[in-house]
Amino acid sequence: MILIIDGHSFHYEMENLCRLFFHHEKIEVRKELPPLQETPGALAVLTALRQESGTAAITVELWEPGGEKQRYCETLKGPQATDSGAQELCMGRLLFKALSQLRGFRPQWGIITGVRPVKLLRALCEKSGEDQAAADFQQIYLASPEKVQLSLATMKNEQKILERSKPNAFSLYISIPFCPTRCSYCSFVSSSVEKTMKLIPAYVELLCQEIAAAGACAGRLGLHLETVYFGGGTPTTLEAGQLNTLLKAVHTHFDLSGCREFTVEAGRPDTITPEKLKALSQNQVTRISINPQTLDDRILKIIGRRHTAQQTLDAFALARRLGFQNINMDLIAGLPGDSAAGFGHTLDQVLALNPESITVHTLALKRSSHIYQEENGESAGAAETARMLAYVQQRLPARGYEPYYLYRQSRMVGNLENVGWARPGAESPYNVFIMDESQTILGCGAGAVTKVKDPHSENLERIFNFKHPYEYIDRFNEIIARKEQVDQLYEKFNRAIRTLR
Template sequence: MIYVVCEPEDFFYDIYMIVSLYFPYEKVIDKKGECDISSGSMLIEVSFKLNDSTVASNCSLFVKDNMTYKSIGHCFENHTVWGSKKKSVKYCIKVSVFKLLKDYTKIEIPWGILTGIRPSKIVSELKSKAVVDGDIENILKSKYLIRNDKAKLVMKVSKNSYNLLNCDPKRISVYIDIPFCPSICLYCSFSSNPIMNWSKDMDDYMDALEYEITKCADFINKHFKVDTIYIGGGTPTSLNDCHFKRLLDIVSGSFEMDGISEFTVEAGRPDTITPSKLEAMKAAGVGRISINPQSMNDDTLKRIGRNHTSSEIVEKFRLARKLGFDYINMDMILGLPGENLDNVKYTLGSILKLSPENITVHTMAIKRASRLKEKIVKNEQVQLPPAELVEKMMDYVVETMDRSGYLPYYMYRQKMMMGNLENVGYCKSGFQCAYNIQMIEERETIAGFGAHAVSKAVFLDENRIERIANKKDVKEYMDSIKETTDNKLKAFKTLI
């Protein structure tokens, strides 16, 4: 347990996020009054001084020695105020805590003080102000303390995506969430539901989804131009053939499909892909699909709870190609339980032999509500590779993707990622997924439909985003569908 003392307490969360980079499995407590020294392993004290032009942060680290805390580190930071005073204080505190813990642990955090921020958005904002690439890279390294190789990576991502960013406030993308899966993977905490538990309620879910989409589509078609459509989840293809066909009919019957630049369906799990579903997608105008291995090692697939084999992945990929799908994404995850570098090499090599247009490389994130996190808390053996090995896996992927001609075009980070690394989408030249770019860069309004979906109303002129979240729980979503739809329409009306 790590105690934090910060006066005032407004900045505890920012300190917590930095401490969690170095001690991801430690409980971090905002100390109020006396702390229980018998349970605390460490104490961090933070204070700051602010005037009109400068902010100074003082940070001290104490480690338990018998029944007292022993001072073992100190960091003082002094910075010029920029932007709001609160933002300047927050930055100064984060840098001082970061440097103090780096000196104490000797751990190199690749993304510096960035925690919940999308790194590519920083680059895009600087580019929009006509800052040149060389200066942007220096800012990433000096201001945000990002490691050199990661700064270069995010600059490459921007190079391959910046010209595709939306500048038209009348363009909108549609996201549809199907929150069901054939089974729940070991590492997943997403609000997915085993579809067998919802078979009797599926008609009701589809009714609610149809109501929400059709009520909003009339307004969207009148005032906006639909740019991309993305059906995700969950695993949309876990629906039976009848419900899946109905889903596609709802979409194609509701939105003006002429001029849509991209229509994606997350087919995802190969055990849910059938010839009839592929044919229905083709007939509905779906151009891009995902078939996601995560690993091509059968022992790993069993271990993480995916009810398919690597041979099924290859079989369904070839079937999709045979039926005319020439734009396919495949996902893989680095840091899966029990995997080593050779396993990753085998997975990536197997995927490259299939030559998909997109390959999305995820770093394992230990999600709070996952069965994996539960096992870790219970001290069960989960065989997670160490962070150093996961970083070697990522280094191998970066080198191999570059050698194979794939370009990094979008990226994002999550909490509790192993090695504090990243997720990167790679593409063959000319195959950047437009929805992924707009979703990460938050430059285009997203209309989200279905349980767990989040709509984002983007006010480009104000550099402002308004989030409208649907209910996560499927039953609550169905019960509140009229209120959900009315709230969404009310928010969208403020855009016109």
């Protein structure tokens, strides 16, 4: 399709809205409508803004193949006529209405395309109060009543966690970018052990050095560790001894006396052994994830996971026997070959295990994933996936689970969402902090991102590690040098506040 931008600078948001309805089509952005002979059979979408005499005329036109045209217009007056935010929202609503009618479905999040809808809702609440914010979410942003209520419930549970966070608190993220194999839906930079086994010993050794550098940095700045999160990849791809080495490095270089959470994503059940779980337990890991994604062996094969549903059940039982009392399980709605009935059966089986938390993701069709490249983005379909999530929202609250964090990604099936559900007290504060962007997170390892939060404002600065393990190893001196930027950023933030005083 062709998106024409005329008289405004809202091309990024208009393109994102078009992508809600045209997941796999190339969207060509132009300044003017091309001659029809150049683009036979293409849908053209015109988005135009004209300002004059204290008004702003906003127009959306659809030029369908065959020459038929549909036109949608609205005129803003008064302060809104010169408010770029109001102009963008108005144009977004017109485009959303036009494409909803053209395609015959209405995405439930309306014109909200950002990663953090709950953060937007909180800002609206602070400005106008909860009732008005909920009304605006539905009327201005066009979110469905169900998504408004889900966002409100999530926001309230997030707030309880955020209120317990202390000044100068920070979180530590450790990246283990290795997996037994790569799942077909995965777009993260992770390396299969089959190809990179030889890198792991050097990686672990250098990661311990970076952990030490991060600990020294936190000590200099007087930061207090609140959560630790080992993610990936699949951290339990490492051997038990390697896990033990890394966990002990964290205990050696950080004060964990005020730590509220120590999570390790055990992840794939085919990597979980008694020895590895004992290493976690002996190092005071308080929460683990065992992530089946589905308990249908047929679908597990389709998505490239070399384990069975029974291995998931066995790994969960093993973790319980070894004393783990806070276990999360991840599921994915919308997987190829799945159905609402099949997903419901998986969810019911997981509920029978009685985990403390369940995180339900919606399949995101990322271009770098095998599922997109090799299967042309096949999934369960938007309507079927929406039915899966409706079942989640019916079953989990009835079993005592509450939503406590929520985020969205581009190219999600049905423009839906990922939600963390937990029983009260079993939430992952780290997940809330990463979504709310309310505290510093020191990242260690390949692909990790350090996020330095200005304690005096909403400003957040990012420091990126190299993505690939081989880069991390070959250029490790640069990784250590980048840790010094954390001190420099805090000095910059504090200098700015001193200047204001």
